[in-house]
Amino acid sequence: MNRDSILLNNDNDNREGVIVKTSVIGVVTNVLLAVFKAVVGVASHSIAITLDAVNNLADALSSVITIVGAKLGAKLPDKNTPWAMDASST
Numbered sequence: 001m002n003r004d005s006i007l008l009n010n011d012n013d014n015r016e017g018v019i020v021k022t023s024v025i026g027v028v029t030n031v032l033l034a035v036f037k038a039v040v041g042v043a044s045h046s047i048a049i050t051l052d053a054v055n056n057l058a059d060a061l062s063s064v065i066t067i068v069g070a071k072l073g074a075k076l077p078d079k080n081t082p083w084a085m086d087a088s089s090t
Contacts, residue, residue: 030060
């Protein structure tokens with residue numbers, strides 16, 4: 001492993017870490033918001049607020065997908081996958 005690939009790996013790790021940390025905060029926030037809105041929506045018999053809770057759950061799922069994408073995108077190229085692509089990208 002040469003100096004440039006070590007630097008590249010550190011940049012990838014930092015970038016991936018920031019993306020994952022931000023996405024985890026998004027998941028937790030959206031789940032908490034969804035629970036709160038679901039309780040308020042059911043208690044007030046408001047379909048709009050209840051469905052907004054469902055929308056927050058979809059946002060949480062989107063953040064989970066972002067985490068998976070960051071993990072897959074952080075893979076470095078190797079001999080078998082020179083562009084860091086694996087079977088999951090096909």
